[in-house]
Each structure stands twice: as structure tokens, then as C-alpha cells.
Amino acid sequence: MRLFIGLDVSLAKTAICVVSEHGKIVKEAQIASAPEALVRWIREQDGTIAAIGLEAGPLSQWLHRGMTEADLDVVLMETRQVKGALKAMPIKTDRRDAEGIARLLHLGWFRPVHCKSVSSQEVRAVLGARKAIQQGMIALEMSLRGMLRNFGLKVGAISRGRFDLRIRELAFGNPMLEAATEPMLRARASLRHELAGLERHVRNLAQDDPVCRRLMSMPGIGAVVALTYRSAIDDPARFTSSKKVGPWVGLTPSRNQSGERDVSGGITKAGDVNLRRALCQAATVMMHRGRSTWLRTWAAQVARRRGRKRAMVALARRAGVILHRMWVDDTDFQSDMTVPLAA
Incomplete structure (x- = not known):
């Protein structure tokens, strides 16, 4: 039986x-x-x-x-x-x-x-720790800004390096505010120190991995995005076609069809949310910073026709597909290709 x-x-x-x-x-x-x-x-x-x-x-x-x-x-x-x-x-x-x-x-x-390998789970643990510390530091900064705002004290736009000095300047002379802000500033300094150590570790992991080095040959793809992509995909052979990466990561339009009704909605948001977010962040960087490539030119064509938000999603989806093909073919990103027509 x-x-x-x-x-x-x-x-x-x-x-x-x-x-x-x-x-x-x-x-x-x-x-x-x-x-x-x-x-x-x-x-x-x-x-x-x-x-x-x-x-x-x-x-x-x-x-x-x-x-x-x-x-x-x-x-x-x-x-x-x-x-x-x-x-x-x-x-x-x-x-x-x-x-x-x-x-x-x-x-x-x-x-x-797919059940991910132990090495991919370990990389995801490191990336998760980095994200948790980063979010904790940002939460402390926002709490400090909100606390001082109640007294009409505005922090304003300021760099991370000068944030502590600015908070102490605003709280100076008020013993209660100093007592409230100092422990939070010490906690933030500790988190910032640990985050810097994790950032170095993440960069070293990416530089020591040949696949990540290859992925980072694409403009806009840094150590965090490369490691996120590598650990999420884990085994590129499980995709019979590179084009299947886009739907898998949830960057293709949803569809609701019944009878005479056929509606195309927003992206499905299926799959790995961290990878989807990383690809979208990389696409945003690619569109606004760094050297010009055929991929950036293609995204600009889409933006003129469909708007910048749709162009960013389209670029994120296409970048995910190209990264998979680079991984499978063992080739670096070619920045001097002919610009294809925007679809």
C-alpha cells in the first residue's frame, strides 16, 4: 500500500x-x-x-x-x-x-x-543580521528625532557622522532631555560599530566568491545585492530558462480573468521579498547613478513611454534575468551591447 x-x-x-x-x-x-x-x-x-x-x-x-x-x-x-x-x-x-x-x-x-543549501542559509543569516542591526539603528534615529520634535527642536538633514553631535547640541542645557538622549546615542553608537563590522564581512564574502564577483560586474550590483541574489537562487540549474526568474521573484504583472473580464494588475510579489527588494534598489541605483550602459538606456526608453516607476520594475526584472544568464554562462556583464528596443 x-x-x-x-x-x-x-x-x-x-x-x-x-x-x-x-x-x-x-x-x-x-x-x-x-x-x-x-x-x-x-x-x-x-x-x-x-x-x-x-x-x-x-x-x-x-x-x-x-x-x-x-x-x-x-x-x-x-x-x-x-x-x-x-x-x-x-x-x-x-x-x-x-x-x-x-x-x-x-x-x-x-x-x-527548492530547499536551499546550508551555505546559502548561512549567507542569508549574515544578511539578516545586518538588516536587523541597520533597522535598529534607523529606529533609534527616528525616535530621537521624534522626541526632540515635541519640544520644537528640529534635527534637520544631517550626515550619519554628525548625527550624535547635532542631538547633543539640541539637548544641551536640558537635564531631562540629556538623560533621555544619551543612552539612546550610546546604543546607536554600538549598533553603528557592529554594522560597520558586518558591512566589512559582507564585502569580504562577496569578494571571495567568484559568482558574486561576476554578478557585481553589472553596474548597480553591490556586495549585498550579489549575495542576496546568490543565496536566493542557490542553484541556477533549477531554472530551465533565465526568463523564469522574473515570475519567480514576483516582478511580473498579476492577472485576473473571468468571463469577459480580463484585468492586468500590479506585480504578483510572489517569491523572495528580500531578493525582490534588492533588485528594485539596484535598478533605482542603475537608473540614476554610475556609468551609462545599454541597460540604463533601455530603461530610459521604457520610462519615457510608461513612467519611471514601471521602468524601475521592468529594469529590476530584466536585471534578475540577465544576472542568471551571466551565472549560467560564466560571463561578465557586457556594457557595450547595442541598445534593444524597449518593449
Whole structure:
């Protein structure tokens, strides 16, 4: 008997549902969320394991790797599709979610998700730490500005290096404001120091990686964008065509068609939000700074026809496609190509 096993993973426990090839529930259980416990339980089952599925999430890649190393056939299932299917159930529990995942496996109605390599997950952890520290520093700066604004003290436009001095100038002579701002300034200085160290580490990672060096040959692509792209794509061979990168990262228009109605909306925003944001930031830099290239000229043509915002999105999508082709072909960016007509 062929078995389809659905796993609904939470931090401490994983709900399991086993469905037969005839669609009947064979067994249900709840096991600790650890690869060893899951492998041991699955191997105790009678029958042929046709597929094991779990929704992509925080623990899923660790569990997927552990079960795959134990020679089990495990598939990561796309989160938005699984959630859309499970919404049809009037009552939501972990047990019912596991059953729903098992039935999706049985029907084949799911989209598999690539499980990233350990090295890519490590790079993403470093980039995540950098982003968290950067956001913490910005939050402190905004809090200081807002605090002083209540007293009519305006910080104004100022560089990061002179920010501390400006805050102390405004708070000088008011003991209460000095007591409030000094701890925040010390915390900001500490975060700024740690951020500088992480920035150096990120630059070194990019310079030591041949793929990132190749990606950075495109104007507007720096160390952060190159590492974000490399860690998100992970394996370029999983895309049969470079053109599939645009839809995968959510930079293609959405469509809602029913009967006589056919509406093209904004971009789908599917896929990796960090990669999509990085490509859009790189496209903005490419359009306004640096040397002129055929890609920048093409974006300017689109901007004249469709507006700057659409041109930025189109450039981000095209840059993602070209970066993939550069990676696959092992070639640097060619800045002296003939300008293609804007589509």
C-alpha cells in the first residue's frame, strides 16, 4: 500500500497524518519537531512511502535536510498555495492541517519549493543580521528625532557622522532631555560599530566568491545585492530558462480573468521579498547613478513611454534575468551591447 504523509510543523511538535493511495486516513500522530524523531516514526510504518510533504517554513529546511539525508522522499510545498487550500476547512487545527497537506500530496495539487543549501542559509543569516542591526539603528534615529520634535527642536538633514553631535547640541542645557538622549546615542553608537563590522564581512564574502564577483560586474550590483541574489537562487540549474526568474521573484504583472473580464494588475510579489527588494534598489541605483550602459538606456526608453516607476520594475526584472544568464554562462556583464528596443 502506497502512503502519503503530511507534516504540519510547529516549534515543539509536528502533527502527522498518513493517507493511503485510496484517500483513507491510515494513521495520525504527534511527534517532536526533530529530524531523528520523524525519521524513526516514519520508518516504523507498514507500506511503501510514496511521498512526505511539509509546508515551507522556519524549521522546514532543517527537517527536510535531516529526512533527506535518511533517504526519505521529502518535498517542501509552496506556502501560499497550501494556505489557500487549507482555508477551505471550516475548523483549523494542527491535526486537520496535517490531513490537508497529506491530501494535497495524494492529489498532486502542490508546487514544490527548492530547499536551499546550508551555505546559502548561512549567507542569508549574515544578511539578516545586518538588516536587523541597520533597522535598529534607523529606529533609534527616528525616535530621537521624534522626541526632540515635541519640544520644537528640529534635527534637520544631517550626515550619519554628525548625527550624535547635532542631538547633543539640541539637548544641551536640558537635564531631562540629556538623560533621555544619551543612552539612546550610546546604543546607536554600538549598533553603528557592529554594522560597520558586518558591512566589512559582507564585502569580504562577496569578494571571495567568484559568482558574486561576476554578478557585481553589472553596474548597480553591490556586495549585498550579489549575495542576496546568490543565496536566493542557490542553484541556477533549477531554472530551465533565465526568463523564469522574473515570475519567480514576483516582478511580473498579476492577472485576473473571468468571463469577459480580463484585468492586468500590479506585480504578483510572489517569491523572495528580500531578493525582490534588492533588485528594485539596484535598478533605482542603475537608473540614476554610475556609468551609462545599454541597460540604463533601455530603461530610459521604457520610462519615457510608461513612467519611471514601471521602468524601475521592468529594469529590476530584466536585471534578475540577465544576472542568471551571466551565472549560467560564466560571463561578465557586457556594457557595450547595442541598445534593444524597449518593449
